[in-house]
Amino acid sequence: MNKRIAVLITDEFEDSEYTSPAQALLDAGHDVITIEKQAGKSVTGKRGEAHVMINAAIDDVSPEQFDALLLPGGHSPDTLRGDDRFVHFTREIVNSGKPVFAICHGPQLLISADVVRGRKLTAVKPIVVDVKNAGADFVDREVVVDSEQLVTSRTPDDLPAFNREMIRLLSA
DSSP: OOEEEEEOOOBBBHHHHHHHHHHHHHTTTOOEEEEEESSEEEEEEEEEEEEEOOOOGGGGOOOOOOOOEOOOTHHHHHHTTTTTHHHHHHHHHHHTTOOOOEEETTTTHHHHOOOOOEEEEEGGGGGGGHHHHOOOEEEOOSSSETTEEEEOOOGGGGGHHHHHHHHHHHHH
């Protein structure tokens, strides 16, 4: 059964951390819905390799409409966490028990949503101290799955393992 995956994304995302998981999700038959402040605009990855058309504005969607959440890394999560609407959306998805997939700097939105305390996760090295200070149990591995809900990875090098666990969790 195909699932609807929300992707919170804005300019300066890590190109491959969106394109690779999005392609894996599409290949598995899922719907990928990109969400930003404004629908119909294009956002650009920090390497300039990926341009993503935004499907929906954050004000026009609710967490109940989606089956899972993808948080690509790069500078995008840091920008989005400055807007309470994206933080609230993230918190609601996590608290509902739906799967969440965060790579690289993606956990910054989880930290701001205050949903990592007591959870096992990994992240890119520059935010490890933030992860620990937020009360999470940091594990330095290519992919960490916590409670069959939260999938995290560190860098683009970890994408094969990240995508594998993401698709496995959605197939359960």
